Amino acid sequence: MVIASTDEHEMFRKTLRDLFAREIVPYIDDWERDRTFPAHELFPKLGAAGLLGLEYEKDYGGGEADHGFTLVAGEEMGRIDCGGVPMAIAVQMAMATPALAKFGSPELKEEYLAPAIRGEMVTSIAVTEPDAGSDVAGIRTRAVREGGDWIINGSKLYITNGTQADWLCLLARTSDEGGYRGMSMIVVPTALKGVEVSRKLDKLGMWSSDTAELSFSDVRVPVKNTIGEPDRGFQQQMVQFQAERLITVYRYIGSIDRALSRTREYLLERHAFGKPLLANQHIQFTLAELSARYDMLKHYAYTTAEAAARGEDVTRFATIGKLIGARLQREVADTCLQFYGGLGYMAENWTSRFYRDSRLDSIGAGADEVMLRILARMDGFSVS
Amino acid sequence: MQAMNVVVCVKQIPDPAAPASLDESTHTLDRTGKLILDDSDSYGVEMALQLADTEAGDEVVLVSMAPNGEVSGLRTALAMGAAKALLVSDPVLAGTDALGTAKVLAAAIRRVEPDLVIAATESTDGYTGTLPVQVAEILGLPSVTFAKSISIDGSNVKVERQTEAGYDEVESPMPVVVTVTAGVVEPRYPSFKGIMAAKSKPVETLTVADLGLDASEVGVSGSRQEIVDVSEAESRSGGEIVVDEGDGADRIVAFLEQIKVI
Ligand SMILES: Cc1cc2nc3c(=O)[nH]c(=O)nc-3n(C[C@H](O)[C@H](O)[C@H](O)COP(=O)(O)OP(=O)(O)OC[C@H]3O[C@@H](n4cnc5c(N)ncnc54)[C@H](O)[C@@H]3O)c2cc1C
Ligand SMILES: Cc1cc2nc3c(=O)[nH]c(=O)nc-3n(C[C@H](O)[C@H](O)[C@H](O)COP(=O)(O)OP(=O)(O)OC[C@H]3O[C@@H](n4cnc5c(N)ncnc54)[C@H](O)[C@@H]3O)c2cc1C
Numbered sequence: 001m002v003i004a005s006t007d008e009h010e011m012f013r014k015t016l017r018d019l020f021a022r023e024i025v026p027y028i029d030d031w032e033r034d035r036t037f038p039a040h041e042l043f044p045k046l047g048a049a050g051l052l053g054l055e056y057e058k059d060y061g062g063g064e065a066d067h068g069f070t071l072v073a074g075e076e077m078g079r080i081d082c083g084g085v086p087m088a089i090a091v092q093m094a095m096a097t098p099a100l101a102k103f104g105s106p107e108l109k110e111e112y113l114a115p116a117i118r119g120e121m122v123t124s125i126a127v128t129e130p131d132a133g134s135d136v137a138g139i140r141t142r143a144v145r146e147g148g149d150w151i152i153n154g155s156k157l158y159i160t161n162g163t164q165a166d167w168l169c170l171l172a173r174t175s176d177e178g179g180y181r182g183m184s185m186i187v188v189p190t191a192l193k194g195v196e197v198s199r200k201l202d203k204l205g206m207w208s209s210d211t212a213e214l215s216f217s218d219v220r221v222p223v224k225n226t227i228g229e230p231d232r233g234f235q236q237q238m239v240q241f242q243a244e245r246l247i248t249v250y251r252y253i254g255s256i257d258r259a260l261s262r263t264r265e266y267l268l269e270r271h272a273f274g275k276p277l278l279a280n281q282h283i284q285f286t287l288a289e290l291s292a293r294y295d296m297l298k299h300y301a302y303t304t305a306e307a308a309a310r311g312e313d314v315t316r317f318a319t320i321g322k323l324i325g326a327r328l329q330r331e332v333a334d335t336c337l338q339f340y341g342g343l344g345y346m347a348e349n350w351t352s353r354f355y356r357d358s359r360l361d362s363i364g365a366g367a368d369e370v371m372l373r374i375l376a377r378m379d380g381f382s383v384s
Numbered sequence: 385m386q387a388m389n390v391v392v393c394v395k396q397i398p399d400p401a402a403p404a405s406l407d408e409s410t411h412t413l414d415r416t417g418k419l420i421l422d423d424s425d426s427y428g429v430e431m432a433l434q435l436a437d438t439e440a441g442d443e444v445v446l447v448s449m450a451p452n453g454e455v456s457g458l459r460t461a462l463a464m465g466a467a468k469a470l471l472v473s474d475p476v477l478a479g480t481d482a483l484g485t486a487k488v489l490a491a492a493i494r495r496v497e498p499d500l501v502i503a504a505t506e507s508t509d510g511y512t513g514t515l516p517v518q519v520a521e522i523l524g525l526p527s528v529t530f531a532k533s534i535s536i537d538g539s540n541v542k543v544e545r546q547t548e549a550g551y552d553e554v555e556s557p558m559p560v561v562v563t564v565t566a567g568v569v570e571p572r573y574p575s576f577k578g579i580m581a582a583k584s585k586p587v588e589t590l591t592v593a594d595l596g597l598d599a600s601e602v603g604v605s606g607s608r609q610e611i612v613d614v615s616e617a618e619s620r621s622g623g624e625i626v627v628d629e630g631d632g633a634d635r636i637v638a639f640l641e642q643i644k645v646i
Contacts, residue, residue, distance in 0.1 A: 007456070008579050011463060015573040050576025063576045 003306045004068030012069055016076040019049055028082045031208035037085055039122040039164045043092060047119025052093050056101045060109050061117040067309035074250020079258045081350055083357030084208030090247045091160045092116060096123040096169045098243040099185055099236045103228030112167055112187050124165040126156040127237060134370050137179050141216060143172040143186060150186060152219040162212025163197050165190050171233050183233035187225040194219035205356030242318050244365050246308060249301050249321035252329050256294050259354055263336040283339055290332055297325055316378055323371035326361035333358040387441030390432045391493050393503040394425040396450040396457030400508060410479060411611040413509060419450060421457035424504035426571035428564050431534055432502050433465045443467040447492045449485055455587055462582035463574030474591040479604035486518035488602060491595040500541060501561040505530060520561035527561040528554050532568040
């Protein structure tokens with residue numbers, strides 16, 4: 001099978017390109033300045049195009065699309081002129097909802113997944129805490145059962161879409177087992193008493209995406225809001241991380257390609273020492289090498305997507321793609337900025353935003369070292 | 385009211401984003417590659433979809449003439465929501481001029497028994513802006529041009545017709561041919577679901593003979609129009625750059641007066 005190669009994939013790609021060009025690109029500068037974007041205005045438009053529920057069940061408004069459409073979506077999201085909005089969209093489609101779609105009860109999916117697919121409800125994934133990020137097993141937010149309810153106390157940090165979310169996919173401790181056991185995944189509506197946005201956070205990049213610290217004090221949520229099985233939250237989150245890492249890898253394909261081709265165009269126009277900058281062999285070779293590495297990443301991503309489409313376990317693929325892609329994207333961002341010179345360093349130029357935004361990908365969705373930790377174990381390079 | 389048939393004429397054209405080429409001998413556009421839905425027609429499709437009440441059984445039917453059985457542009461319009469399409473494609477059509485095209489489209493449209501025929505004011509590539517009124521004439525239907533909005537009122541259409549000063553309100557009995565101007569509505573994006581549904585929507589391909597037309601009426605032999613020569617358009621001159629030294633506004637006014645715009 002050649003992934004994402006039908007006329008339908010091409011048509012969907014065009015839909016996304018037109019949709020983003022009309023509904024996102026013209027507003028990016030404003031949203032970057034505002035340090036947020038209007039998710040409740042934008043998401044229904046994305047929902048109507050089918051972007052937010054591509055592979056989910058038709059019963060809840062999804063498309064039951066083949067995985068190639070997710071690849072197309074990621075690539076086109078990567079081509080958007082900022083990292084913030086695509087990240088926010090990725091949270092909605094591939095980070096906060098996959099576990100609900102896979103493990104949730106029909107009632108829970110009807111109430112929370114369907115409106116998320118339509119873009120009417122904005123969602124966040126709430127895992128990281130002040131004292132636990134890479135080491136998810138260290139989370140302390142607790143949900144204690146009282147009759148038919150969970151009573152939740154704790155806090156979550158760096159939550160994307162956190163100031164606007166209608167519900168959170170929250171990971172909390174629900175038993176004293178400790179370690180990887182005894183965590184549950186709970187749908188927490190943010191309108192509930194006791195859920196507060198304690199801080200809106202300022203960041204190096206990803207300005208158009210809002211990031212929040214959230215606090216929970218005696219928040220009462222029905223136990224039926226538990227996604228899947230109680231105490232299996234960690235395992236379900238590990239599954240959810242796969243979807244998150246896949247879409248991240250596909251975004252690199254779009255973002256790197258666009259950065260390299262824009263830089264090529266600029267260096268053809270810009271002259272120094274009597275010739276276009278691109279006439280310098282040093283620049284040619286540097287870019288050719290990045291282009292070669294990009295090509296390898298792209299083929300790797302497509303192979304990954306094909307394996308995912310066949311329903312295989314793609315943990316290794318997603319881990320490697322996430323690690324290598326994040327690093328390549330950072331290097332590309334740095335190199336493009338360098339060859340643009342002073343203009344490259346200017347806030348008004350895309351290179352500086354790309355440079356700032358790219359930095360996150362080696363930290364968020366699992367830091368590079370966390371990817372290496374997974375790989376070291378898989379490939380037998382670790383003892384403990 | 386009975387269910388309504390809305391026909392939209394959609395032209396499939398070479399992608400304007402890719403450089404086009406002219407056939408050296410006939411001076412006509414090379415149409416052998418993949419064709420796409422003319423952007424101008426996406427407004428007509430959108431208007432038709434807004435007018436058609438699918439619950440009442442109204443149907444939007446696409447009609448197109450294009451070489452090589454091309455359906456890509458039709459699929460886009462079907463993915464937007466049109467119900468089905470008629471495509472006229474036949475090797476004998478090579479070299480057909482605008483009037484010949486009108487004859488072909490009129491014959492195809494007649495089969496649908498439309499209440500309303502929508503076309504764009506002018507296509508993006510051929511750009512003669514003559515085809516829809518020719519179709520109306522051949523079908524013996526009234527035509528209303530430059531619509532910026534269309535509404536249905538019983539068995540009449542009400543059209544706001546753009547003029548230089550504003551717009552005229554025009555009413556016409558149906559069936560009628562209406563041309564819509566570009567940019568007056570926001571064409572919807574083909575959604576994922578629309579795209580997948582379009583795969584199984586019917587596209588009927590017809591030949592000139594199927595339409596009961598004589599091959600001599602169309603193609604090169606039927607064309608009354610011949611392109612004898614093409615020449616390169618003059619490239620735009622650089623214009624004049626005025627540096628504002630405090631008198632910028634005055635100099636712009638003087639310039640506009642000089643070219644008699646104000
Ligand atoms: C802009 C932004 C948005 C985010 N959005 C969300 C969100 O929506 N939801 C959510 O739950 N979280 C979110 N996060 C949190 C993100 O997932 C974490 O920041 C990330 O997992 C790292 O966790 P940490 O910050 O606690 O770093 P720590 O766990 O403290 O790690 C710090 C650094 O130590 C290194 N390190 C960690 N473990 C090892 C190891 N075993 N060996 C060697 N080195 C190691 C890594 O370099 C790592 O970057 C977001 C973060 C940011 C910055
Ligand atoms: C010399 C010559 C040779 C040609 N050779 C060929 C050929 O080999 N093969 C071929 O297929 N065509 C051929 N054509 C036809 C041509 O491509 C146009 O379809 C026709 O001339 C209409 O002209 P226009 O684009 O200027 O229409 P306009 O009057 O500008 O179009 C207005 C609107 O009418 C509708 N419309 C126009 N054309 C079509 C169409 N084809 N199908 C559906 N709706 C339409 C659209 O809504 C369009 O926006 C030829 C034309 C000429 C003049």
